[in-house]
Amino acid sequence: MPVEQIKDRITLKHPDGASAEILFYGATVVSWKARDNTSSTPSERLFVSGKAALNGSKPVRGGIPVVFPCFGPPEHPDHARLSQHGFARNEVWNFEKIVMDNDAGVSVRLNLLPRPSIAAVYDKPFELAFVVTLSEHQLSTDLHVANPSRTSALEFQALLHTYIRAPAQEVLIQPLSGRRYVDKVDNAAIKEENRGAVDVRHFTDSVYEEVPDKIIVSWPNGGLVVKKTNFPNVTIWNPGAEAGSRIGDMEPGGWERFVCVEPGFVRGFKQLSPGETWIGQQVLSLNE
Ligand code: TA6
Numbered sequence: 001m002p003v004e005q006i007k008d009r010i011t012l013k014h015p016d017g018a019s020a021e022i023l024f025y026g027a028t029v030v031s032w033k034a035r036d037n038t039s040s041t042p043s044e045r046l047f048v049s050g051k052a053a054l055n056g057s058k059p060v061r062g063g064i065p066v067v068f069p070c071f072g073p074p075e076h077p078d079h080a081r082l083s084q085h086g087f088a089r090n091e092v093w094n095f096e097k098i099v100m101d102n103d104a105g106v107s108v109r110l111n112l113l114p115r116p117s118i119a120a121v122y123d124k125p126f127e128l129a130f131v132v133t134l135s136e137h138q139l140s141t142d143l144h145v146a147n148p149s150r151t152s153a154l155e156f157q158a159l160l161h162t163y164i165r166a167p168a169q170e171v172l173i174q175p176l177s178g179r180r181y182v183d184k185v186d187n188a189a190i191k192e193e194n195r196g197a198v199d200v201r202h203f204t205d206s207v208y209e210e211v212p213d214k215i216i217v218s219w220p221n222g223g224l225v226v227k228k229t230n231f232p233n234v235t236i237w238n239p240g241a242e243a244g245s246r247i248g249d250m251e252p253g254g255w256e257r258f259v260c261v262e263p264g265f266v267r268g269f270k271q272l273s274p275g276e277t278w279i280g281q282q283v284l285s286l287n288e
Contacts, residue, residue: 003098003106008054010095012106012134017042020134025056026089027110027130029064032139036286038221045139045224045284047163047258050251056092061249062163062258064141064282065089066130069122069156071235071266076155081121085161088112088128096129105135125149126156137286144279147272154272159235159264160282164217164224168238171219171259172197175212176234182207182267200238200259207235209267216288217261225288229281231263 004011009030012020019042021031030052033042048062059065068088070079079086091112099107112128129144147154164171174197183189184205193208211234215226228234237260239247244255263282272278 003101003108005095008056010108010110012108012132014106014134014136015103016136018134018136020132020139022108022110022132023054023060023063024092024095024110025054026059026091027066027093027112027132028060028089029132029139029141030054030060030062032134032284034137034139034286036137036222045165045286047165047254049249049254051249051254053249058249059085059089061247061254064163065161066128066143067157067159067161067262067264068128068143068145069124069126069158071157071159071264076269078122078124078155085159086157087118087122089161091115091118093128093130099131100133105133105138107131107133107140124152124154126154138283140281140283142279142281144277145270145272146277147274149274151274153274155269156272157264157266157269158280159231159233159262159266160280161260161262162226162282162284163258163260164284165257166217166222166259167219168200168256168259171217172199173236173259173261174198174216174218176208176215176236179211180209182209198236200236200240203238203240203243205235205237205239207233207266209233215261217259225285226261226263227281227283227285228263230278231265231280231282233264233266235262235264235266236260237262
């Protein structure tokens with residue numbers, strides 16, 4: 001099961017043709033190709049804008065950006081000097097090791113430790129690791145957050161900002177019915193979802209609370225399942241044409257080709273005691 005390290009990225013390959021690509025920049029997964037029951041050849045399951053910067057000049061517009069230690073504009077005093085969605089997606093991570101490489105799948109681990117560029121804006125001790133595992137029909141991404149301090153707690157938010165390639169006008173996300181959510185398109189009003197399935201036919205930016213760990217993302221003749229662990233919240237985002245056309249690195253009409261389904265711990269802050277580690281996991285599956 002080959003793992004290839006090319007200049008700016010790691011490529012994982014599976015004997016059946018599935019593959020994944022992870023930029024060292026931001027540990028951003030920028031490609032996941034796999035077959036489902038209806039296809040004989042692997043196809044791309046993630047969306048990356050054709051105008052995305054992949055050279056480290058700015059966070060990638062697409063794939064699976066890693067959001068840490070804050071989601072959205074910073075609210076916590078520890079995060080006061082950070083930009084939106086924190087520093088993890090803006091830093092070059094280190095390739096630590098191959099965790100697994102057999103017929104079942106291949107798994108690699110990257111890490112991000114304090115360094116001067118981070119210390120300039122964030123002075124809390126932390127250790128991050130990101131483990132990406134590719135199997136025939138699944139892509140698993142685990143974010144490990146450790147608090148190496150012997151004395152102080154670590155408070156953070158974390159989220160995987162996953163851009164699922166999908167026909168945005170036809171995609172449905174469930175089960176969110178009855179769940180409370182923050183509607184960021186309506187002055188952050190707190191609402192209860194009254195739809196059986198959520199669509200993104202209009203500008204959508206909703207942070208759902210206490211969401212079941214299995215989320216079904218479906219569209220005519222396609223779909224995938226998102227399974228999450230330790231991520232109680234899910235953000236659903238699609239900017240639509242008006243807001244989308246104002247995003248500088250969004251390809252023309254790009255908003256028609258993705259839905260962001262973002263498992264996270266973003267309502268309040270996760271607190272790690274000294275020496276504690278937390279793992280948030282997302283598993284994207286075809287053929288469920
Ligand atoms: O996850 C949804 C969101 O917080 C939206 O509010 C929008 O800002 C999106 O993330 C993209 O953020 P970015 O900083 O990548 O442009």
